[in-house]
Amino acid sequence: MTHDHELVLRPTAAQTEAALSPPTRHPTTTPHGGAARHVMTGRNGGDLVVETLAGLGATTVFGLPGQHALGMFDALRRSALRYVGLRVENNAGFAADAYGRITGEAAPLLVSTGPGALTSLAALQEAAAASAPVLAISSQIPTAGLGGGRHGYLHELPDQAASFRGVVKSVHTVRTPSQIPSSIAAAWKSALTAPHGPVWVEIPQDVLLAETSLPVVTAVDATPDELVPRPELTAVAADLLSRAERPAIIAGGGVVRADATGKLLRLAEKLNAPVVTTFGGKGAFPWKHPLSLQSWLEDRHTTDFLEDADVLLVVGSGLGELSSNYHTFTPRGRVVQIEADLGKLESNHPALGIHADARLALQALLETVADRQDETAPERVRTLLAKVGDRIASQELALEQDVLASVRRALPSGSPSFWDMTILAYWAWSAFDPRGTNTMHSAQGAGGLGYGFPAALGAAVADPTRPVLAVSGDGGALYSIAELATARQYDLDVTWLIVDDGGYGILREYMTDAFGQTTATELTRPDYVALAESFGVPGVRTSPETLESDLAKALTAPGPSVVVLPAVLRMFAPTHLA
Template sequence: MRIGGDLVVETLRALGADTVFGLPGQHALGLFEALRRCPELRLVGARVENNLAFAADGHARARLDADPGGPVPVTPVIVSTGPGALLTLASLQESRSSSVPVLGISSQVPTAGLGGGRHGYLHELPDQRASFRDVVKSTHVVRTASQIPTALREAWESAATVPYGPVWVEIPQDVLLAPASLPPITSVTATPKPLAPLPELIDETARLLGAAENPVILAGGGVVRSGAQAELRALAELVRAPVLSSFGGKGSFAWDHPLSGQSWLEDWHSTEFLADADVLLVLGSGLGELTSNYHRFRPRGRVIQIEADAGKLESNHPALGIHADVRLALTALLEAAPSREADGRAEAAVAELLGKVRDRIGGQSLDLEQRVLAEVRAALPEGTPSFWDMTVLGYWAWSAWNTDGAPIHTAQGAGGLGYGLPGALGAAAARRGPALAVSGDGGAMYGIAELATAAQHGLDVTWLIVDDGGYGILREYMTGAFGQAHATELARPDFAALAKSFGVPAQVSTVDSLRAELASALATPGPSVVVLPALLRMFEPTHLDQ
């Protein structure tokens, strides 16, 4: 007998899902019975719901990497009511901040208990939906089985419409368990609406770029999410504009391209380079705290901001604001913008900028940190994605990671701990080939239970844990601010022994052996752990105005 849960699974299949991330619960039994009966829809579990949602986020990012500009790969995550649902909130905040298309589906208490107070059901909240309203893009509550296909279609379209983001659907327990009166669902399709730019704004942008003597482009995460890397390169070469990328925009422009100013946005030389542009074209960025060098950025020329999130237009700086999908806007600009003759000035300016950055970093005795990051980068096979926690080496990667052939994903959108391992597990479920996770020992403890998930599903993830004995970046912040740190030193397990207890191969490495051991682990199918005991420091974010 088909039940409401089958309508959910059938609709997801019709919409294009082939993998769901799920953790069972009492009210969600109808969903998991339907998943059992649909082997075509792969189910990947986890041990904790926040890690489950991080894994769905990593899966969606890996799919976006694999087909930039193609159909938007919405990834479903299925959890139970109340505590299970609420544990996904921090992860969904990251997906929202980083514009990742995740479809959250939760069970609910029986229909009779929805709204109007407490009825004594297990896991009941007065208004579960309200907890998600300000975290996700849209929320949808189903009250009858006939609403399931359209609710899921609307949610899917919301997640896949620029700016991408997580959405939330709630379905009561009794609806999921009741016999399905609808015929099998096979024809549901979602059609996200394109967000095209206004032609007159594109014409004005082309005019400004054509008249500029020193145009510069800042590429944000919107370039990566829209798959506009090719269009960005074509425009930069057309108008001879240097390109710097935000931390979320890493991978939007070739790292070693002669016009690439890379992504040292916490360096004052980079901040001033952007501020000196007479026309600064900002693509898919809100010019927020990290991108603006903690709001010290003061543009002296004209700013043009192309952004799919209308709320971010001119939210930090006056600009010619263009509410549009970055890829569609760049495509239009390539038709309208005049060509500029290559005279070598832009390339020389970029080389001078990067030389200043190198000299500043080189004067801070940070050879160990740069070597460790270089060894990790050299160990990765071509095309291997990496997923980074909020850890000292991860902060280095924001600025210094060479993304050519090595896509990088971090939790810098919302800044929560614990993203590295589950994000990489999701990516491994989406692709053939390995994924790398990088955590500190503090962040590693958030996801240690997912070693069981890695082993159970045989996911090809190598997890590098840099063990410095505590919350290293917070130790630096507190010492810098107050002269000493507090509550940053941590008791921790023998990570290698703990991994082996899950049946996951593990080894303790050194800086000298790291590249070879990490490369070997990545080349061996299945999960593995490499532990590097090392005390790393951040570079000083020196500013010329200090």
């Protein structure tokens, strides 16, 4: 859902003139003693932006400057906020997305007008799909050019905010300096109210540059609203689950975002209910728990198991395309769906829909469900996983499984990983043990290329105490090469694994299966090791046999590194077929 919070109060003629009037300036000479230039002094709208962010609790901002946004960026110089600048706005958005996922805080993203703003859209779409809290703040052309005034400004769009309304949770448009603190606070609250998500604030150039006599912004109250479940609904759900003969649970990303994994574990154990985690919910339930069905959702055996449940509890998932095995999943029992996004309730299957934050709803169920004894549940889980294992083993995919296992052994437990849209990532969705909560992330929400490496950079900024792994194919890597400069500039502890198969590997498979031949899937690409080293980033070319040791060595070494694996991997066979 998208809600507009546009402040449509139009300034008076006097206010407009004052906003457009140059702020107080004092002449100074150039370093070479040339003609005098003018330097702004005093606080302005840009200061109100950074003061409000600091008052809300932000410590770090991501972004990329532009002409209309310079008032914000100059104000950063006078603040304690840490600025991390990336080379492409979309990559800055991915970094902010990961920062929000890791910290649970709203990650500020500062960009400029028009092209700069629009370039961030794909990243904001991923943040929306994954419920990652990103607070995007963009500049805008001067107020005199808005709403049918003068036109022809650089970067001008007829309606910039309209480009974002279908992507972000809420849009907040500022027209005067005094509106800045409240607009940013409202956006912050929106981003962190369940379901989390990206929000958009736009501020005209002249408003950012206008001097202000407002007092310094200090503490700002933007406490997110609590999305509490209705008690009559949780009472019915608790009764259904307590009396079920074959209950099962699907845990989605909403469990992770709500920090509700502990409550999910206790509820599953109380009910003796097997749990499968969606690809966005990786880590929501312990991988090797006796009740864990892991994440084999693209498997007909798992689909059959879930369809056989007489009561199916779905928490924090809309049961979309991937989570429903490409919409082949047809539950036969009662479905109870807990979902913070109102638009996803019963959007794919009839259910007892509970519109609530996952943490609060699971707590309510914990307080009301009865203990359920079922000694057969662990055995049914083992039988299901054995069937899945046998099916995969029959397809002669040892290379793919060995590569994924090498990555798992090399990556320290507790270290986060960020996966681009590549064949190895598709394997990881189903087969990778995340070994912890909130540690495995991918772009499977919106499915755009280029997510892995810039997102990993954002995670390294969020928590510099752990090495971070990024995984890309060579096609996705080309979206993010410029950020090797960012990794080196800020000395971020990210190891980038690039699986080089000479093209868009998964599209190659799709086209071959569908049409018998490929078009536009093969790529000329650089020597990634040499390219990394040209940025001052160590690189190594590895093999399936040496991957584990090379990757472990790179993850242990401080700072950024690149590991290139030339290999053509294959996907397991379509699993939505009986």
